[in-house]
Amino acid sequence: MTSTGIRLHAPAPGWSISADVVVVGSGVAGLTAALRCEAAGLNTVVVTKARLDDGSTRWAQGGIAAALGDGDTPEQHLDDTLVAGAGLCDEEAVRILVTEGPDAVRRLIDTGAHFDESAEGRLELTREGGHHRRRIAHAGGDATGAEISRALVGAVNDGISAGTRAGGLRTIENALVLDLLTDAEGRTAGVTLHVMGEGQHDGVGAVHAPAVVLATGGMGQVFSATTNPSVSTGDGVALALRAGAEVSDLEFVQFHPTVLFLGTDAEGQQPLVSEAVRGEGAHLVDGDGVRFMVGQHELAELAPRDIVAKGIMRRMQEQDAEHMFLDARHFGASMWEHRFPTILAACRAHGIDPVTEPIPIAPAAHYASGGVRTDARGRTTVPGLYACGEVACTGVHGANRLASNSLLEGLVYAERIAADIAAARAQDALHARVPAPVPVPESPAHPLLAPESRFAIQRIMTEGAGVLRSEKSLARAADQLQRLHGEARDALDENGKTAEPGVDTWEATNLLCVARVLVAAARLREETRGCHWREDRAERDDANWRRHIVVRLNPDRSLAVRTTDTADFPPTRHHQRPQEQ
Numbered sequence: 001m002t003s004t005g006i007r008l009h010a011p012a013p014g015w016s017i018s019a020d021v022v023v024v025g026s027g028v029a030g031l032t033a034a035l036r037c038e039a040a041g042l043n044t045v046v047v048t049k050a051r052l053d054d055g056s057t058r059w060a061q062g063g064i065a066a067a068l069g070d071g072d073t074p075e076q077h078l079d080d081t082l083v084a085g086a087g088l089c090d091e092e093a094v095r096i097l098v099t100e101g102p103d104a105v106r107r108l109i110d111t112g113a114h115f116d117e118s119a120e121g122r123l124e125l126t127r128e129g130g131h132h133r134r135r136i137a138h139a140g141g142d143a144t145g146a147e148i149s150r151a152l153v154g155a156v157n158d159g160i161s162a163g164t165r166a167g168g169l170r171t172i173e174n175a176l177v178l179d180l181l182t183d184a185e186g187r188t189a190g191v192t193l194h195v196m197g198e199g200q201h202d203g204v205g206a207v208h209a210p211a212v213v214l215a216t217g218g219m220g221q222v223f224s225a226t227t228n229p230s231v232s233t234g235d236g237v238a239l240a241l242r243a244g245a246e247v248s249d250l251e252f253v254q255f256h257p258t259v260l261f262l263g264t265d266a267e268g269q270q271p272l273v274s275e276a277v278r279g280e281g282a283h284l285v286d287g288d289g290v291r292f293m294v295g296q297h298e299l300a301e302l303a304p305r306d307i308v309a310k311g312i313m314r315r316m317q318e319q320d321a322e323h324m325f326l327d328a329r330h331f332g333a334s335m336w337e338h339r340f341p342t343i344l345a346a347c348r349a350h351g352i353d354p355v356t357e358p359i360p361i362a363p364a365a366h367y368a369s370g371g372v373r374t375d376a377r378g379r380t381t382v383p384g385l386y387a388c389g390e391v392a393c394t395g396v397h398g399a400n401r402l403a404s405n406s407l408l409e410g411l412v413y414a415e416r417i418a419a420d421i422a423a424a425r426a427q428d429a430l431h432a433r434v435p436a437p438v439p440v441p442e443s444p445a446h447p448l449l450a451p452e453s454r455f456a457i458q459r460i461m462t463e464g465a466g467v468l469r470s471e472k473s474l475a476r477a478a479d480q481l482q483r484l485h486g487e488a489r490d491a492l493d494e495n496g497k498t499a500e501p502g503v504d505t506w507e508a509t510n511l512l513c514v515a516r517v518l519v520a521a522a523r524l525r526e527e528t529r530g531c532h533w534r535e536d537r538a539e540r541d542d543a544n545w546r547r548h549i550v551v552r553l554n555p556d557r558s559l560a561v562r563t564t565d566t567a568d569f570p571p572t573r574h575h576q577r578p579q580e581q
Contacts, residue, residue, distance in 0.1 A: 003186060003382075004555045006242045007179045008509060009444040010501045013192055015205040019045040019170070020430060021421055022191055022209040024177045024236065027057035028145075029389030029410030030215030031152035035111070036418030037213075038159060038169040042425060045207050046171045047193055049216075049231045052156065053149045056217045056228055056390065057407070060145025061274035061342060062128055063138035064108075064411075065404035066101040069125045072133045074098040081405060084130040084304040085398020086530035087546050088249070088567055093395035096376060097405070097412050104411040105137065113151035115139045127279040128403035129257075130304040136404045142274050142340045148407065172201060176503055177235060180212060180243035180385060181435040188212050188384025189433035191239075196503060210433045211421045214240060214372060214380075214387040215414070219514050221454075221507075223365035224462040227256055227272045233507040234514035236391035240372040241513060241553040245380045248393045248550045248569070249370025250514070251521040254401055254531045255467045256366035257308040258284075260359065261323035262350060267458070270364050271346040273326060275403045278302055280339065282328035285358060286315055289327075306400045306531040309363040313467050316362070325358035363467050367406060369397040369531065370521075373550065375572045378417035381552075384433070386421070388413040395569050399530025444498045446557070447488035449512055451504035456484060457511050465519050470536040474523045481516050485557075513553075520559050521549045 023034045026048035037044045048054070067077045077098040082089050109115065115137045116124040125134040139147035159169050174196045181190040190208040195201045216236030220228025237247055258278070260271040278284070278301045283291050292315045297303035303311075312324050328336070333355045336344045347354050372380050372387040374394050380387055388394075389410040396409050424430040464477025492498045499505040527541040528534050548564040564570060 003180070003182055003244045004242055004553050006446055006553065006555065006557065007438070008506050009446060009448050009498060010178050010192065010194065010506070011204045012438065013204050013206040015201055017045065017207055018432065019043045019207060019209045020425065021045070021211040021213060022047060022207045023213040023215060024191065025215030025217060025389065025391070026052045026153070027215060027217055027389055027410065028148055028152065028407050029414045030213070031156055032411055032414035033213050033215060033388060033418050034169060035152070035155055035159070036415055037421060040418060040422035040425070042421060044169050045209070046156070046169065047175050047177055047191070047207065048171070048173055049176055049235070051173055052153045052171060054229065054231060056232060058146045058149040059227065059229060059272070060407060061142040061272055062276040063126065063136035063144045063404050064105060064148070064407040065131065065135050065402070066105045066137065066408055067098060067135055068102055068105065068123055068137060069134055072135050074101070076133060077101070077135060080131050081396070081402045084400050084402035086306070086400055086540070087398065087542060088530065088548065089398035090395025090567070090569055093376060097396050097409055100412045101408045104408070104415060108148065108151070108411060111151050111155050113139065113148050115147075116141065126276050127302065128275040129278065129299070129302045129308060130402045136276065136279070138276065140341070141338060142276060142342045145407070176506060177216070177239060178204070178506065180239055180382070181206060181208070181438070182243070183433040184436050186383065187433055188382060189435040194503065194506070206435070208432070208435060210384055210430050211424070212385050213378070213417055214385070214391050215389045215410070216391045218368045218390040219511070220365045222457060222461050222511050222515050222518070223466065224267045224458040225259070225270050226268070226365040227259060227270060228365070229269055233511050235507070235510050236387065237371055238510035238513040240380065240382070240385065240387065241517070243382050243385065244552065245382045245385060246373045246550050246552045247371060247517060248373040248548045249399070250368065250518045250551065251525055251532045251549065252369035252397070252399050252530055253365055253518070254305055254367040254369055255309045255363040257305055257312055257363050258326050258361040259364035260347065260350065261362045264322055271350070273343055273359060273361055274340070275305070277326065277328055277340060277343065280331070282326050282331070284308070284312065285325050285327050286319060287321060287325070304400055305403065306533070309467060309531070310533060312361075312363055323360045323362040326361045327358040328354055329356060329358070367401055369399065369401050373569065375569070376416065377420040378413050379420065379572055381572050386417045388417055399532060444492060447492040448499040448501060448505040449484065449488050449508040450499045451508055453484055454504070454508045454511060457481070457508070457515050461515055461518070465522055467533060469522055469532070469534050471523065474519055478519050478523060481512060481519060484512060485516070517551050517559060520561055521551060524549055524561060
């Protein structure tokens with residue numbers, strides 16, 4: 001696979017540093033990969049868009065799933081994951097997750113993460129949607145992500161301050177990664193990035209490295225309402241596409257069923273009401289107090305997320321209602337205060353007291369099950385480029401992620417990536433690459449979108465490619481997205497000008513890139529499966545669609561779209577070492 005030649009319009013790098021590996025992102029996946037690489041003696045640089053603890057990980061409430069409880073087994077965890085994935089999980093990828101997961105969680109605890117324990121000193125486990133056993137470890141009641149982020153950031157800072165480890169670890173905060181650097185043979189040679197504000201580095205620069213790990217998180221900001229933080233603008237997926245990598249399953253965007261409803265005009269990051277609240281016995285009810293999920297699935301409110309989200313949307317349609325309710329008044333004040341203090345505070349901050357009244361909820365964009373296609377070692381279709389966490393598509397999640405598998409996937413596959421990079425180093429295969437010269441044309445080669453385009457993209461995607469989709473809504477969304485791109489391209493062609501380079505314009509351009517891919521895949525998949533709900537194709541069609549949609553970007557910015565022959569991912573063959581052929 002060769003690069004598309006497409007790069008974000010930006011100033012030439014004014015500074016550079018070198019490393020063995022650069023990790024882009026500072027959530028559970030990125031920091032785990034960085035710590036493991038550093039421990040293996042690799043000179044590692046972590047680049048993160050805001051502060052080290054500002055990614056999606058710290059917002060995770062429910063917990064991390066692993067077969068750690070009495071009577072639970074990896075095989076049972078595998079079965080629940082496959083069911084939730086609606087026929088599109090890669091079974092071998094899931095088996096890796098569930099078998100390596102328990103020890104990965106124990107290593108996370110050794111790193112310093114403290115999970116809630118019983119009076120006897122054993123992990124306190126809960127249930128969430130799609131799980132038939134209590135296997136969700138949590139921290140601070142409903143602040144699991146914050147605790148994991150605290151532990152990993154602390155480990156990173158301890159290593160930096162001690163300065164005694166074999167590899168060495170540096171961090172660059174407040175930096176938006178722009179594009180992948182490659183050598184003359186198309187192999188990874190580092191990244192370009194823009195550092196915002198003052199510091200050791202400022203403006204556009206480069207980190208030269210033969211291995212790049214994308215751990216940039218999701219793309220929830222492509223929709224108007226999401227649980228994702230403002231930094232989740234699909235930068236990693238867009239970078240990978242411009243670099244020539246393949247992405248897969250981008251149509252499968254999980255809408256979390258229970259997000260605090262703040263009004264139909266609410267935009268940006270919305271407060272999440274964790275699935276663990278239902279796991280502890282909260283009920284979904286309509287305005288009349290009727291539990292409408294009972295009878296729709298054997299697990300009722302604890303059905304997989306796609307089923308619960310659809311159940312909520314159907315009831316809203318039937319009753320012409322803007323939202324439903326989550327009723328947990330029977331918990332009492334003490335349980336709310338000790339088990340769910342974060343959610344309790346968020347609700348009360350918006351004038352709702354869940355101790356005395358039901359919580360208004362509605363689905364909102366939450367998690368991208370698809371992303372940059374990888375193999376079992378996190379290797380993408382571009383040599384030297386890896387991906388893990390939400391930006392990646394390992395095959396674990398299929399058409400719908402099982403609750404609390406995301407933090408576990410970040411842990412397990414980050415460790416596998418670090419092991420692969422370390423093995424390459426041991427075989428003397430991790431050579432520094434000389435980046436091919438980056439052309440700096442007198443005028444921009446490709447258009448940047450104006451910052452206000454971000455809101456237009458979000459509106460288009462929410463209306464046309466949200467929870468409910470149809471050929472009509474998706475075709476309209478595709479046309480509107482193409483119009484945005486066409487207007488920017490025409491302005492560039494006619495007068496040689498485009499929006500000024502900057503974080504806002506780069507983010508808007510990235511959002512348009514991932515939105516176009518998502519809509520193209522959703523239009524092609526003419527069925528309902530997992531969290532992809534086509535009103536005009538209401539049934540699951542295994543005969544024609546139990547396969548993946550794979551997309552890459554052509555040099556002319558058109559999309560090359562294909563389907564796999566089966567539900568299994570094809571290997572990234574050119575990435576394999578000679579003994580693996």
